Amino acid sequence: MGFVIASVGHAAAVAFEEALTPHGLHPRHFAVLKGLRGGEAQSQQQLAAALGIPASRLVGLLDLLVERGLVERQDSPTDRRVKLVRLVEAGRTALDELIAVAGQSERRVTAGLTAEDKAELRRLLGVVHANVAAEAGGTRTRVW
Amino acid sequence: MGFVIASVGHAAAVAFEEALTPHGLHPRHFAVLKGLRGGEAQSQQQLAAALGIPASRLVGLLDLLVERGLVERQDSPTDRRVKLVRLVEAGRTALDELIAVAGQSERRVTAGLTAEDKAELRRLLGVVHANVAAEAGGTRTRVW
DNA sequence: TATTGTTATACTCTATAACTATA
DNA sequence: TATAGTTATAGAGTATAACAATA
Numbered sequence: 315m316g317f318v319i320a321s322v323g324h325a326a327a328v329a330f331e332e333a334l335t336p337h338g339l340h341p342r343h344f345a346v347l348k349g350l351r352g353g354e355a356q357s358q359q360q361l362a363a364a365l366g367i368p369a370s371r372l373v374g375l376l377d378l379l380v381e382r383g384l385v386e387r388q389d390s391p392t393d394r395r396v397k398l399v400r401l402v403e404a405g406r407t408a409l410d411e412l413i414a415v416a417g418q419s420e421r422r423v424t425a426g427l428t429a430e431d432k433a434e435l436r437r438l439l440g441v442v443h444a445n446v447a448a449e450a451g452g453t454r455t456r457v458w
Numbered sequence: 459m460g461f462v463i464a465s466v467g468h469a470a471a472v473a474f475e476e477a478l479t480p481h482g483l484h485p486r487h488f489a490v491l492k493g494l495r496g497g498e499a500q501s502q503q504q505l506a507a508a509l510g511i512p513a514s515r516l517v518g519l520l521d522l523l524v525e526r527g528l529v530e531r532q533d534s535p536t537d538r539r540v541k542l543v544r545l546v547e548a549g550r551t552a553l554d555e556l557i558a559v560a561g562q563s564e565r566r567v568t569a570g571l572t573a574e575d576k577a578e579l580r581r582l583l584g585v586v587h588a589n590v591a592a593e594a595g596g597t598r599t600r601v602w
Numbered sequence: 603t604a605t606t607g608t609t610a611t612a613c614t615c616t617a618t619a620a621c622t623a624t625a
Numbered sequence: 626t627a628t629a630g631t632t633a634t635a636g637a638g639t640a641t642a643a644c645a646a647t648a
Contacts, residue, residue: 315564315567315568315576315579315580316470316471316473316474316560316563316564317470317471317474318580318587319463319466319467319470319567319583320467320470320471321467321587322463322467322586322587323463323464323465323467323468324467324468325587325590325591326460326461326586326590327460327461327464328590329460329590330460330461332593416460419460420459420460422589423459423460423586423589423590424459425589426585426588426589427582427585427586431582431585432459434578434582435579435586436459436462438571438575438578438579438582439462439463439466439579441570441571441575442466442567442568442571442579443462443465443466443469445566445567445568445570446466446469446470446472446473447469449469449473449476
């Protein structure tokens with residue numbers, strides 16, 4: 315059972331990754347964009363901490379998003395070491411599109427399931443999630 | 459939902475991996491041992507193909523299992539290029555233990571679920587699995 | 603020539619450790 | 626001294642290509 319969940323989960327992740335490929339992005343970038351969704355500019359340190367990744371790893375992800383014109387880095391007016399990062403208008407549009415892509419991928423993944431099925435699946439996975447979370451203790455369980 | 463499945467699946471995989479750690483093995487080795495469960499000696503090529511991994515990758519996995527005295531390589535009597543691989547008695551014992559470990563991990567993961575819950579979860583995951591399998595086309599979806 | 607097991611090479615991904623510029 | 630962003634370094638993991646022995 316654990317293997318089945320892991321296998322299906324992996325396949326679902328791959329499916330989403332492939333759905334993002336035409337957009338030239340990876341789920342990681344999607345996660346970064348979602349982290350900026352609020353709209354308030356934040357430092358890279360803050361964002362990295364919120365995403366649970368090293369700041370050094372965020373650099374490259376932001377580089378691509380900036381290059382694509384989805385995100386902008388601006389110097390902090392109060393601390394010249396800090397760069398404030400935020401979504402630009404095109405980034406907000408792109409994020410909306412990517413959310414739609416995620417929704418489509420979601421519908422393909424859950425095709426053939428009734429609303430009750432989905433609710434039940436969510437409930438059952440919730441139980442399993444609680445079990446494995448308790449098991450893992452403080453272990454990081456980021457997927458991307 | 460796809461994210462939830464992926465996340466839970468990843469956590470379940472990590473949990474199993476950790477359950478195997480005290481035994482000094484990785485899920486990959488468990489998979490290799492299971493591939494040899496039948497008892498018939500097979501060539502490394504056959505085994506690698508059955509596991510869906512490159513033969514070059516199997517070498518290191520077998521090296522460790524041989525070093526542990528769980529598996530033996532013997533020269534083929536009919537083809538001197540071939541090495542026939544099979545479980546040794548200690549390997550069979552170890553495999554039984556590891557299967558028990560997997561069962562314990564399984565029970566922890568599914569704690570709090572009734573038999574009906576488990577059956578339902580299996581059914582729902584089966585549907586999702588069929589969906590993502592169809593999606594993936596020929597894409598490999600090995601987990602380990 | 604082709605195939606078996608093996609080793610070497612190259613590539614990806616990642617975390618940690620430097621590094622610079624500020625504070 | 627300490628912190629921000631960045632870059633460099635090093636390690637794990639893996640697939641592919643090369644290799645020697647044999648068919």
